[in-house]
Amino acid sequence: MTIPSITSKLPQVGTTIFTVMSSLASELGAVNLGQGFPDYPMSEELIGLVDKAMRKGHNQYAHMHGLQSLREVLAGKIEYLYGTSIDPATQITITPGGTYAIYTALTTILQPGDEVIVFEPAYDSYIPNIEINGAIPVRIPLRYPDYGIDWNIVRRSITPRTRMIMLNSPHNPTGSVLREDDIAELRALVQDSRIFIQSDEVYEHLIFDGVPHQSILRYPDLLARSFVSFSFGKVYHCTGWKLGYSVSSPGLMAEFRKVHQFNCFSCHTPSQVALAEYLTDRSSYLGLAPFLQGKRDYFQDLMRATRFTPLPSFGSYFQLYKYDRISNEPDKDFAIRITKEYGVAVIPVSAFYTSGKDDKVVRFCFAKKEETLQRAVERLRKI
Ligand code: PMP
């Protein structure tokens, strides 16, 4: 019998850097400040609510669009935070994580040959998600070192085939955030076009120094052409839950749900029941920014004793550092070397560029216990 061979749909894709660095960290027993996940416990209250939901029998399929009561609470939260009224029945779908929400949005919109503007460094799922749909990523570098968007380059990159712009604020890996003038530029660019927007806002609540989050949800005219995606796992310190949601206009969401219904159909019920109750208390999300800002500040203070140089981080749970006072190695070599020699795993930012562009910058995740950050910095001081 001959086994047929496969033609890869993603021939360029290897193993994601997050898995590579986490595996190396665990193999070597290094402190893992690489992959973005907290090492402190999630809310006991939320765990209790999941337990309660399971014991009360909420263990069968949820509604395909997500639990109605959770969608209602989310619509209330959106109105409260961003002043926009959302219909939970037609505009919100609960998904198994933010990554899935992005994939589904792209699959809903894209036809082979469409062009998608994607800013690099970019979260590493974006470009494979574009390519698997037969579409063409048009990569635009963010401006070094503030990692803002150069809208002149965006304007020059638009063609009749441009179908989508992908945004991410607060931004992974850089911690940069969109400002009001970015939204004005975006609006001017798309208003008379056939361009849709995919806005990845998984770090929505993790934004610091009083800077307001420029969610696309604030702008109904932009929301009419957007999918805006979120992750419960990211903000509630339970990345392993893989639960999120997407918000859009009713027309776009109806198409999104066609893709979703035969891919995943519905998501984990007890967590949705639990979150519906947990989110009725606004402190469940209003307390997140000061909590993470405290971690960023704590980490930055410790890092002053090292030879790393920080770049600003306004949000997410990441902090970039230059290492030019230490070495001029390529960032991947540097990241692997410090993991092996000093026992601290970080992520090289070139992994977020398909070209491998190397700003000689590495990413640290500061969503960790104080003792973990201390242990890491004790080692980093020796470099
Ligand atoms: N987008 C960005 C920018 C992220 O950092 C993450 C975190 N992995 C996600 C999306 C996806 O989150 P989830 O784990 O819910 O799929």
Ligand code: GLN
């Ligand atoms: N978003 C996380 C990060 O940037 C990792 C997610 C993943 O491992 N796919 O570290």
